[in-house]
Amino acid sequence: MDCSIENMGFFCSFYSLKRGYFTSFILWLIRFLIIFPIVVAIAQGQVRYSIPEEMNKGSVVGNIIQDLGLDVKRLKSGRARIFTEGSREYIGLNVDKGTLIVRERIDREELCAQVSPCSLHFQIILDNPMELHQVDIEILDINDHAPVFARREISFQISEMALSGAKFALDSAHDPDVGVNSLQRYTLNPADHFTLKELADNGVKHVEMLLQKSLDRENQKEHTLTLTAFDGGSPQKSSTMKIIVTVVDANDNAPIFTMPLYRSILLENSPKGTHVVTVSAKDKDQGSNGKVTYSLSQSTGKNLDLFSIDSESGDITVIGELDFEKAKHFQINIEATDNGGLSDSSKVTIELQMLMITHQS
Structure with missing residues (x-):
């Protein structure tokens, strides 16, 4: 098309526009032909x-x-x-x-x-x-990892008064393997006082320790258990964690006198402060629960004026005159009490001997 000056105008402008579209189309076609084999x-x-x-x-x-x-x-x-x-x-x-x-x-x-x-x-x-x-x-996946606990040892303090069924949360083991090679089960040994309960939360296994038999601190102060985690691989891999249970004392034992009856012999002129006998009671409890104090029972009656007992040591001493003509025998009722109010009782019998006076000629 002639686009000289004398012929310039609308038609020349239209021709130029068409030529631009044609050029763009050619470029698009070339690109399509290059890309098309990749699509295929x-x-x-x-x-x-x-x-x-x-x-x-x-x-x-x-x-x-x-x-x-x-x-x-x-x-x-x-x-x-x-x-x-x-x-x-x-x-x-x-x-x-x-x-x-x-x-x-x-x-x-x-x-x-x-x-x-x-x-x-x-x-x-x-x-x-x-x-x-x-x-x-x-x-x-291959079984190239064993289950692993974050801690190698954990400890608990459990009262001997804890009831059967009490629960204690344990650490879970982690195994990065998947499927059968991942963590599958736990065991707890020994199983004489505790048992295991396994829980699952969104596919993650958790474990609790349950008390199934009451604890007795006086019989066993500490229990050592082993928690083992197993995977399901072949050969099977496992790891362990030690659990230490310290039994906390409860006042479940009363004091017990070492003898049901104590005997002593005194002279009638024994002065005040004379030692009569020392009584003793044992308490299996620990600490303050096992501390024992001694006292004379009110059932001792009038003899309370003649004898006294040291509340800490259990020493019984004379505190009044002892007259053979008035009484030859005495009985004292004693009590041993721990801090929890549990107590035991015993008796002391005292035989009085008359003072023998010899006359010289």
Whole structure:
């Protein structure tokens, strides 16, 4: 079209606009023809493999010549290579043999944590013409971890008055493996006083220790137990945690006198402060619950004026004149009481001997 000055106008402007659209169309068409083979190539092949984690470097994953219908010549002429979106290439391509090999040690727990299944995804790219082949490799878990407790030892202080069925939360073990190789069960030994109860919360196993037989501090002050966590692998792996239970004393024992009856012999002229006898009571409880104080029972009657007892030591002494002509025998009732109010009683009998006076001629 002649777009000289004399012919300039609407038609020249329209022609220029049409020429711009045409140029854009040509450029779009060229791009489409370049991209189109890639779109076709995406659907050309896909293969999936499964391998265990921790395979040695150089181990064969699969034969892509056989599985994708390729040959070594095509791999070489097409400059076959692996493309992955991640920064690490765990899998390599041996072009000479047409095989995929382990390029870098694969740790399933590092790669996927607790996610299962765990897979690697990448493409094999060839040029002239361009081809894309999708490869998926599932990484299978192996039992390379044992269950682990955060602490090697825990302790509890439990009253001997705790009731059967009392619950005590224990630490859970952690196993990064998945499936059957993960944590499966616990055991507690010995099981004479405590038993286990397992709970599950969103797939996480928790464990509690239940008191099934009452504790007796006087019989056993401390219990040592072992909690063991097992996985389900073959061979099976496990770990242990020590549990120390200290039994806290309760006032469940009364004092007991060492003798049901104490005897003593005194002369009738024994002065005030004369030692009569020392009584003693034992309490199996611990600390303040086992502290014993002594007293004379009110049932001793008038003899309360003649004798006294040291509340701490249990020493009984004379505090009044002892007259053989008035009384030859005395009985004192005594009590031993602990801080919890539990008590025991005993008796002291005192035989008075008359003072023998000799006359000289």
